[in-house]
Amino acid sequence: MTPELSKSMQMVAPGMQRERPIVLHVDDDIASLMMAEGALEDAGFDVIQAADGQEAIERFKEHEPDLIIMDAVMPVMDGFEAISTIRELSIGAHVPILMITGLDDLDSITRAYDIGATDFLTKPINFFILPHRVQYMLRSKLTADALRSSQSKLDNAQRIARLGNWDWCLCTNELSWSREFGRILGVEEGAGIATWAEFINCIEEPDRTNVRLLSEQSVEEKLPFNVEFSVVSRFDDSVRRIRLEAEPHAQESGEWAYMLGTIQDITERTNAQKQIHNLAYYDLVTGLPNRAQLTEQLRYTLKSSKRNDTKFAVLFLDLDHFKQVNDTLGHDAGDDLLLQVANRLTSVVRESDMISSNDNDPESQHTVARLGGDEFVVLLGVINRVEDAARVAERIAQSISVPYDIGSSTVTVTTTIGISVYPADGDDTESMMKSADVAMYHAKESGRNGYQFYSRDIHEQALSRFSLEADLRSAIENKELTLAFQPKVEMSTGRLAGVEALTRWTHPERGLMNPGEFIPLAEETGLIIELGRWVLRESCKQMQLWIEAGWPPMTIAVNCSSVQFTKSDVIEDINEAIQYSGLDPRLLEIELTESLLLQDGEKGIQILSDMKALGIQTSIDDFGTGFSSLSYLKRLPVDKLKIDQSFVKDLDKDSGDAAIVTAIITLSHNLNLTVVAEGVETQEQFDILRGFKCNEAQGYLISYPLDIEQFSLWLDSYREQILQKVSGL
Ligand code: C2E
Ligand code: CA
Ligand code: CA
Numbered sequence: 001m002t003p004e005l006s007k008s009m010q011m012v013a014p015g016m017q018r019e020r021p022i023v024l025h026v027d028d029d030i031a032s033l034m035m036a037e038g039a040l041e042d043a044g045f046d047v048i049q050a051a052d053g054q055e056a057i058e059r060f061k062e063h064e065p066d067l068i069i070m071d072a073v074m075p076v077m078d079g080f081e082a083i084s085t086i087r088e089l090s091i092g093a094h095v096p097i098l099m100i101t102g103l104d105d106l107d108s109i110t111r112a113y114d115i116g117a118t119d120f121l122t123k124p125i126n127f128f129i130l131p132h133r134v135q136y137m138l139r140s141k142l143t144a145d146a147l148r149s150s151q152s153k154l155d156n157a158q159r160i161a162r163l164g165n166w167d168w169c170l171c172t173n174e175l176s177w178s179r180e181f182g183r184i185l186g187v188e189e190g191a192g193i194a195t196w197a198e199f200i201n202c203i204e205e206p207d208r209t210n211v212r213l214l215s216e217q218s219v220e221e222k223l224p225f226n227v228e229f230s231v232v233s234r235f236d237d238s239v240r241r242i243r244l245e246a247e248p249h250a251q252e253s254g255e256w257a258y259m260l261g262t263i264q265d266i267t268e269r270t271n272a273q274k275q276i277h278n279l280a281y282y283d284l285v286t287g288l289p290n291r292a293q294l295t296e297q298l299r300y301t302l303k304s305s306k307r308n309d310t311k312f313a314v315l316f317l318d319l320d321h322f323k324q325v326n327d328t329l330g331h332d333a334g335d336d337l338l339l340q341v342a343n344r345l346t347s348v349v350r351e352s353d354m355i356s357s358n359d360n361d362p363e364s365q366h367t368v369a370r371l372g373g374d375e376f377v378v379l380l381g382v383i384n385r386v387e388d389a390a391r392v393a394e395r396i397a398q399s400i401s402v403p404y405d406i407g408s409s410t411v412t413v414t415t416t417i418g419i420s421v422y423p424a425d426g427d428d429t430e431s432m433m434k435s436a437d438v439a440m441y442h443a444k445e446s447g448r449n450g451y452q453f454y455s456r457d458i459h460e461q462a463l464s465r466f467s468l469e470a471d472l473r474s475a476i477e478n479k480e481l482t483l484a485f486q487p488k489v490e491m492s493t494g495r496l497a498g499v500e501a502l503t504r505w506t507h508p509e510r511g512l513m514n515p516g517e518f519i520p521l522a523e524e525t526g527l528i529i530e531l532g533r534w535v536l537r538e539s540c541k542q543m544q545l546w547i548e549a550g551w552p553p554m555t556i557a558v559n560c561s562s563v564q565f566t567k568s569d570v571i572e573d574i575n576e577a578i579q580y581s582g583l584d585p586r587l588l589e590i591e592l593t594e595s596l597l598l599q600d601g602e603k604g605i606q607i608l609s610d611m612k613a614l615g616i617q618t619s620i621d622d623f624g625t626g627f628s629s630l631s632y633l634k635r636l637p638v639d640k641l642k643i644d645q646s647f648v649k650d651l652d653k654d655s656g657d658a659a660i661v662t663a664i665i666t667l668s669h670n671l672n673l674t675v676v677a678e679g680v681e682t683q684e685q686f687d688i689l690r691g692f693k694c695n696e697a698q699g700y701l702i703s704y705p706l707d708i709e710q711f712s713l714w715l716d717s718y719r720e721q722i723l724q725k726v727s728g729l
Contacts (some may be wrong), residue, residue, distance in 0.1 A: 001289070003345075004626045010259070010369055011635070014255070014391065014419065015049065017066065017107055017138065017142060018046075019127060020044055020045060020046045020067065020518070021044075021045050021046070021066040021067065021138055021305070021557075022046045022047070022048060022063060022064075022065040022066050022067075023040055023045045023047050023048070023053065023065060023066065023067050023068070023069060024047070024048050024050065024056065024059055024060060024063065024065035024067070024068045024069070025037070025040075025045075025047055025048070025049050025050075025054075025068075025069045025070060025072070026027055026049070026050045026051070026053070026056040026059075026068065026069065026070045026071055026074070026079065027049075027069075027071040027100070028051050028052060028071065028074045028075055029071070032071075032125065033049050034058050035125075035127045036048070036125065036130060038146075039127040039128070039129075039130055040131055040134065041133050042131070043131030043132075043134075043135070043397065045134065045190060048063055048065060048250065050262055051074070051083055052074045052075055052076035052077055052082075053074055053076060053077025053078055053079060053082030053085075054082075054353060055076075055078045056068070056077075056086075057082055057085055057086060057160075058080045058588070060086055060089075060092065060095075060260055061089070061091075064091055065084070065096070066096075066138060066141075067097075067098065067137060067138055067141070068084060068086070068095060068097045068098070068440040069097075069098045069100065069105070069121075069130075069135055070082060070097055070098065070117070070133070071100045071103045072099060072100060072101050072105075072108050072112065072489065073104070073208045074347065075100070079099060079100075080111060080112070080115055081114075081262055083097055083115050083117055084115050084116070084480055085098070085336045087115070087116040088142070091208075092140070093143075094144065094148070094385050095139075096115045096118040096119070096121075096137040096138065096141045097116065097118050098117070098118065098119050098120065098121055098133065098134065098137060099112040099117040099120045099121070100120070100121050100123060100306075100551075101120055101122055101123070101124055102122065102124065104122075105122075105718065107435070111294055114432065116143075117487055118138055120168065121656060122170050128542075129250070130488065132694055133243070133562045136450050140143055141483060143475075151185075151697075154178075154524055155180065157178055158179070158180035159179075159180050159183070160177055160269075161264065162180070162184060162264055162265035162266075163180060163263070163264045163265075164178045164179075164180035164182070164184050164262065164263050164264075165176060165177065165178045165180075165181065165260070165261065165262045165263075166178070166181050166199075166260075166261055166262070166263065167258055167259065167260045167261075168196045168254060168258065168259040168260075169257065169258060169259075169481060170219060170257055170258060170259060170718070171257060173195045173196050173197065174194060174195055175193060175194060175196050175198070175199055175660050177193070181263060184233075184242065184263055184264075184265045185202055185231055185233065185263075186231075186233035186234035186235035187202075187234055191684070192234075194430045196215070196259075198595060202231050203229045203230070203231055204229070204230045204231060204239075206635075207227075207228075207229035207230055207571075208229070209446065210227065210229070211227050211244070213230050213488055215246065216258070217250065218246060218259070219248065222248045222256055222265050224245070224246060224247040224248065224408050225246055226243065226244060226245045226246065226265070227243075227244050227388040228241055228242065228244070229241075230245070232243070233687055234547070238512075239267075239269075240265050240267045241263045241265070241276060242263050242264065242265060242266065243263070243264050243266050243322065243686045244264075245261050245264075246259055246260070246261030246529075247259070247260050247261060249568040256664075265378065265625060267452055267624055267630075270604070277311055280292060281293035281296075283340065283369075283370040285339060285340035285368050285370070286337050286338055286339050286341075287339075287368055288346075288369055288370045289368070289369040289370075290371075290372075291345050291369065291371050291372070293367075293369060294367060294369035294371070294377055295377065295429055296431065297367045297369075297379060298314070298379060298433070298677055299429050299646070301381050301725050302422065302428065302429060302432070303677040304381075305382070305422055305423070307505050310382050311384070311385075311386070311421060311422055311423070312379070312380055312381055312383070312421075312422045312614075313379075313380040313382050313383050313386075313388075313389035313417065313419055313420065313421050313422070314377060314378075314379055314380075314384060314420045314422075314432050314433060314435075314436040314440065315375055315378040315379075315380070315389065315392065315396070315417050315418070315419050315436065315451075315702070316375070316417065316418040316419070316436035316437050316439065316440045317345075317375065317376040317377065317378065317396065317400075317415050317416070317417050317440070318374060318375055318376075318415065318416050318440055318444070319341065319374035319376075319400070319413050319414075319415050320413060320414045320415060320416060321410065321413060321414075322334070322373075322374035322413060323339055323374075324339070325406075325411055325413065328407060329407070329411070329677075331407045333407060333409075333411075334379060336406050336407075337411060337413065338370070338374070340406075341367070341376070341378070341413070342370065342403050344396075344399045344400060344402075345368045345376060345378065345396060345399075346368050347399075347401075348392065348395050348396050348399050349366050349368055349378055349380075349392065351395075352380075352388075352391070352392045352395065355661070360639060361680075364446075365381045366378065366379060366381050366660060367379040367381070368379050373664075377391065377433075377436070378396065380392060383421075384524065384598065385524065386453070386461060386465075387419055387462045387465045387466050387469070388452075388454075388460050389419050389421060389462070390419070390462040390463070391445045391466075392450065393417045393419060393451035394402075395412070395675075396415065396417060397415055397417060397451060400413065400414060400415045401413075401414050401415075407563060407671075409487075414423070416440055416443045416444050416450060416451070417436060417440065417443060417450070417451035417452070418435075418436045418438065418439030418440025418441065418442065418443055418451070418452055418509070419436060419439055419451060419452065419453045419454065420432050420433075420435035420436040420439060420454045420485060421453065421455070421458055422454075424453055424454075424455055424458055425450065425453075425454040425458075430479070436454065438454060439452045439453060440452070453671065454566075455587070456724045465505065465521070467583065468518070468521060469521060469525055471507065471508075471526070472505070472518055472522060472525075472531075473527060474522060474535060475505055475507075475714065476527060476530050476531055479534075480505065480506060481503055481504065481505050481531070481534065481535075482503075482504045482707065483501045483502065483503060483504065483535065483538055483539060483542065483668065483708075484501075484502045484503075484504050484705035484707055484708075485499045485500070485501060485502070485542075485705060485706055485707075485708070485711045486499065486500050486502060486698060486703060486706070487499050487698070487702055487703050487711075487714070487718070488500065488557075488676060488696050488697065488698040488702075489696065489697055489698075489702050490696055491686070491689065491694055491695060491696060491697050493691045494692070496552075496556035497554070497555070498554050498556065498557060498696075499543075499554060499555070499557065499592070499711075500557040500558075500559075500649065500705075501535060501538075501539040501556060501557065501558050501559075501699065502559070502705045503515050503531070503559075503620055503706075504705075504707075505518055519561070522561075523563045525539075526563070526567065528561050528563045528564060529563070529564055529568045531568060532560060532561060532564045532568075532570070533576075534572065535558055535559075535578075536558055536573055536574060536576075536577040537555050537576070537577045537580055537581065538574075539558045539588075540578060540581035540583040541577075541580065541581040541583075541590060542554040542556070542586075542708065543581070543587060544581045544582055544583045544584055546712075547583075551715060552613040552661070553584070553587055554587070555587050555588070555589045555617060555721050556587060556588060556589065557588075557589040557590075557591050557619065558582075558588065558590055558591065559591045560590050560591065560592055560620065562592075562593065562595060562596035562599060563612045564627065565596055565603075565607055566600075570607070570668070571607070571610045571611065571614065574590065574611070574614060575614060578614070585614055585615035586615055586616070586617070587672045588616045588617065589616065589618065589619055589639075589640070590611060590616060590617070590618050590619070591619050591620075591621040591642065592608075592618065592619070592620060592621060593620070593621050593622050593626070594621070594623060594625065594626030595626055597620070597626075597632075597636065598626050601632060604636070604637060606638070608637045609639075610636060611639045616642070616697025617639045618638045618639055618640070618674070619638060619640030620638055620640070620641050620642065621642050621676075622642065622644040622645075622678075623641045623643055623644055623664065624643060624644045624646075624647055624660060625644050628642075632668075633671065634671060638673065639667050639673065639674060640673060640674045640675070640676055641664065641674075641675050641676070642660060642675075642676045642677075642678050642696070642698075643664055643665075643671050643675060643676065643677045644678065644679060645678045645679030645699075646679075647660055647661050648661070648678060648679045648680055648685055648689070648699070649679060649681075651684075651685045651688050651689070652682060652684040652685050652688065658688070658692075659692075661689070663696055665692050665693060669693070673697050674695045674696065675694050675696070676694075676695065676696040676698060677694050677696070677698070677699075678698050678699065678701075679699045680698065680699030680700075680701050680702065681699050681700045681701050682695045683701065685699075685701070
């Protein structure tokens with residue numbers, strides 16, 4: 001080696017070539033070394049030499065040559081062992097190595113490649129060709145270096161961006177992916193995810209189905225798609241939020257062959273967004289929605305109330321004397337109190353959820369919010385009646401006034417509540433809030449710890465219905481209700497066919513009230529269940545008493561509300577009434593309205609069958625006002641139909657109702673049902689119905705509903721009439 005040569009042996013960064021690349025030539029054959037040196041130096045290379053493997057390794061470490069020409073068979077250490085050792089060095093992993101083997105020595109060639117040789121040449125070496133071979137090897141080394149460096153840059157970029165890429169072969173379904181893809185999902189290279197289906201299986205439900213469907217659709221329509229989903233990382237079981245982008249690609253032939261795409265871990269970004277959202281929309285002290293969130297919810301509620309024509313209420317609350325707690329016990333105590341108040345509010349509102357007609361509808365949801373300071377707002381998303389808001393306000397006032405444990409002290413606060421009701425008190429979010437606020441100030445003026453509606457009328461209406469409700473409750477408890485009885489007659493013979501029990505209420509101040517005034521209230525408040533139970537027992541008992549007094553047995557019909565069926569075990573109540581009275585069950589008839597059967601057909605059939613099993617009779621009340629399909633009617637185990645009064649009313653006039661009535665009667669007879677006409681007031685109506693072969697009639701023509709004494713008298717005179725009729729025949 002010449003001294004000039006060593007000068008040019010400067011170190012070079014990987015991927016760049018020295019001006020004169022250095023070739024390390026290892027051979028124990030001096031002649032060979034010399035011949036090669038001449039050829040290579042002429043071709044622009046610097047050459048260093050070694051006589052065996054051992055020396056080659058030292059030379060390599062010392063000079064980091066750009067390429068090695070390595071003889072296979074040498075003393076001390078052969079070429080194979082030297083290559084293995086060099087490949088293990090970090091600087092030797094990628095250096096091109098040209099192995100020189102004996103001619104026809106196939107075994108050596110194979111072995112050379114196995115241990116990491118880049119190429120081979122057989123002896124005798126053609127020294128004219130050698131520099132060219134070296135040249136080309138160096139050139140491809142540069143390409144490989146550039147590729148490796150770009151790969152590593154890409155890998156780093158993907159790692160920094162938490163972005164992995166993949167490609168999915170649509171023919172084989174195989175999936176290949178970048179290193180970052182594996183890191184995001186928490187899978188090792190070569191483990192687990194080799195197909196698209198296996199990838200889909202990593203995704204948590206319900207996202208999984210969604211991604212599957214989207215990808216199938218995208219393949220089908222050859223359109224790009226993107227989607228977000230969650231996976232549980234297999235590295236640390238953390239839940240990661242992932243965004244996937246995908247694009248179909250065609251082969252040169254035009255056939256759709258690949259789906260290419262990326263996945264990006266957006267967990268941190270999503271969490272940050274959530275946090276920002278929480279800060280913007282929730283109150284830090286109580287965790288309740290803040291004013292911004294409330295306004296949004298209010299806007300939403302307003303829209304849906306307009307659309308569905310429903311009512312909602314805003315309750316504006318202010319704690320009385322909160323400032324004193326803050327001043328005497330400090331701000332931490334104040335915060336603690338606010339938190340406890342918030343919790344009580346939330347639980348009162350949750351318990352009051354039943355006031356909302358459709359709890360599952362997000363639009364009808366109730367919201368408890370803190371505006372700041374000691375001001376809270378409860379938004380009742382849907383209310384059926386203004387009293388609902390009053391009831392919640394009363395519960396809130398009651399719940400807030402229970403003493404609080406704050407540290408070692410016990411504190412009592414009360415609240416004043418103003419209520420605005422949509423649509424009466426405002427048409428937009430601002431006026432609804434303002435009305436509630438104004439109402440709250442009125443409430444404060446008229447003494448703390450109370451509630452006040454914005455509008456006087458509504459306030460009075462709520463109070464009056466509230467008190468009526470309380471009255472009805474006590475009327476049921478104190479047995480202020482009575483029964484009226486209205487007979488039904490058989491049209492062909494005039495014989496008494498049965499009697500219907502109708503409830504009456506004599507209110508201490510309002511006087512005699514008809515069911516129309518209190519049954520709907522009883523239904524809305526659930527009091528109907530208690531009321532219905534009482535009617536069943538009393539009706540059965542009264543009929544049994546009459547029978548025991550010697551009257552001929554006749555059926556007693558009792559009305560049942562659909563609320564009794566949906567919210568209580570009416571079969572149990574009927575059974576109980578029969579046992580209690582000792583009445584023959586065949587004499588009890590239950591009247592149900594068509595609407596119950598229309599609400600839930602299958603349930604209706606079930607209930608009617610259960611009634612049949614008890615041995616009682618059933619009839620459909622107010623028939624013709626609903627829209628029962630005839631085929632459905634056929635499946636119903638009922639005994640009777642009662643034609644609604646509205647069809648009977650104008651029968652004697654030229655109204656067209658006659659057609660409906662004859663149709664109902666014909667239909668009923670075909671189905672083997674008894675038909676009863678209700679509300680028969682005139683002889684003319686009676687005669688027409690009899691002409692239509694209607695079976696029974698009920699109405700003022702025969703008798704008004706009567707109390708027990710009146711009915712006993714009526715029965716007496718009726719028997720007289722019948723006896724006269726019978727004897728007169
Ligand atoms: P409904 O079952 O259709 O009862 C017949 C209604 O028509 C009764 O009114 C009766 O007084 C009235 N009426 C009878 N004949 C005539 C007539 O010729 N002309 C006219 N215009 N009306 C007649 P009432 O007693 O006011 O009851 C009204 C409704 O209240 C009943 O209608 C029934 O649906 C309900 N109701 C009454 N008592 C009870 C009860 O104990 N439980 C339940 N769930 N509902 C009841
Ligand atoms: Ca009835
Ligand atoms: Ca009726």
